[in-house]
Amino acid sequence: MSRARAASVLVAFIASLAWVVVTPWCTRDGASVGDFVAAARTLGDELPLGGIVLIHPPWRDDAVAGIRAAGMVQAPAVVTTALAPRHGEPLPPLVALVDEAAPPLPRALRARVVSERLVGAVRVVRFAADAAERAARDLSDALPFAEVSVERADGIVRCVWSPLARRHACPGLPDWVHVGVEELRIAGRAQRCTWAHPVTDGVVVVHFPSVHLQGALTLELALTDGAADNTALAPVHAALMVDEQHALALDKQPGSRGFVRATAPTGPARDAAVELRFTTPSDGQRHACFRLTSERAP
Numbered sequence: 001m002s003r004a005r006a007a008s009v010l011v012a013f014i015a016s017l018a019w020v021v022v023t024p025w026c027t028r029d030g031a032s033v034g035d036f037v038a039a040a041r042t043l044g045d046e047l048p049l050g051g052i053v054l055i056h057p058p059w060r061d062d063a064v065a066g067i068r069a070a071g072m073v074q075a076p077a078v079v080t081t082a083l084a085p086r087h088g089e090p091l092p093p094l095v096a097l098v099d100e101a102a103p104p105l106p107r108a109l110r111a112r113v114v115s116e117r118l119v120g121a122v123r124v125v126r127f128a129a130d131a132a133e134r135a136a137r138d139l140s141d142a143l144p145f146a147e148v149s150v151e152r153a154d155g156i157v158r159c160v161w162s163p164l165a166r167r168h169a170c171p172g173l174p175d176w177v178h179v180g181v182e183e184l185r186i187a188g189r190a191q192r193c194t195w196a197h198p199v200t201d202g203v204v205v206v207h208f209p210s211v212h213l214q215g216a217l218t219l220e221l222a223l224t225d226g227a228a229d230n231t232a233l234a235p236v237h238a239a240l241m242v243d244e245q246h247a248l249a250l251d252k253q254p255g256s257r258g259f260v261r262a263t264a265p266t267g268p269a270r271d272a273a274v275e276l277r278f279t280t281p282s283d284g285q286r287h288a289c290f291r292l293t294s295e296r297a298p
Helices: 003-026 033-041 061-070 131-135 139-145
Strands: 052-056 078-080 094-099 113-119 122-127 136-138 147-152 155-158 160-162 167-169 178-186 189-196 202-213 215-223 236-242 245-252 260-265 270-279 288-296
Touching (some): 033 094, 033 113, 139 189, 139 202, 139 288, 178 215, 178 288, 189 215, 202 215, 202 288, 245 260, 270 288
Parallel strands (some): 052 078, 052 094
Antiparallel strands (some): 094 122, 147 155, 147 202, 160 167, 189 288, 215 260, 215 288, 236 270
16 A cells, blocks of 8 residues: 555544544534423324434433433333344334434435424434334334233232343243243244243233224234144133223144234224233243234224
């Protein structure tokens, strides 16, 4: 490499490093924490289940803390400066609060902007949803905010969400008694669904305190292929409750691979408590998982 080329590379590196270091300082006099809180106050019903409020620029942790402290964004929505969807997965429902003095959003996000409005010094930006998002909302988005427990004759075990493991673990019970989204082999291929292995003489309960119902709930239930192929073992039963009222029941019998599914109408759009209850006569190799979606009525 020539000296001139080496010098140009060095200059470019120093310039990029300076940009990273200096930009936060150059924009420190932009929107205040109060500005961000005021913009968050205007969101109203713009965030559906599992939505994310993205704060931009990403070094504005103070704005995140201020919005959380003010209670402007309630669970199961999340306010954060970080957005890292898994490869190939659609973006979650998303609204960005952008400091007008900040550098622009990433190009991939800018291409999906459908509307924006200015609230003081903060721009509220909405993005186009994927087709699958418009059709149905997977309740696994809200799993961190669910209440999971195991009910037995000798008492109730309250399970605890682990952000590191991305699942609800149940203290004192075997490791396989947990609830979390996993990639499992179902119907001959790897599929994502929520593991909920039932227990003998007990009930595994997954309770969502507030779900936005769009008109119908669809429940899918499966066993992993290895568990489904063992015809000598027990079925798995799932019951769906909406505001403590029975909505539907679903059984997964051994001997057949893939999901069974059923849909329950839920009436006009509204918020409601939704609960799943999983049981089995015998929990040997009952590697069960489910999908639950809120969607428009057919």
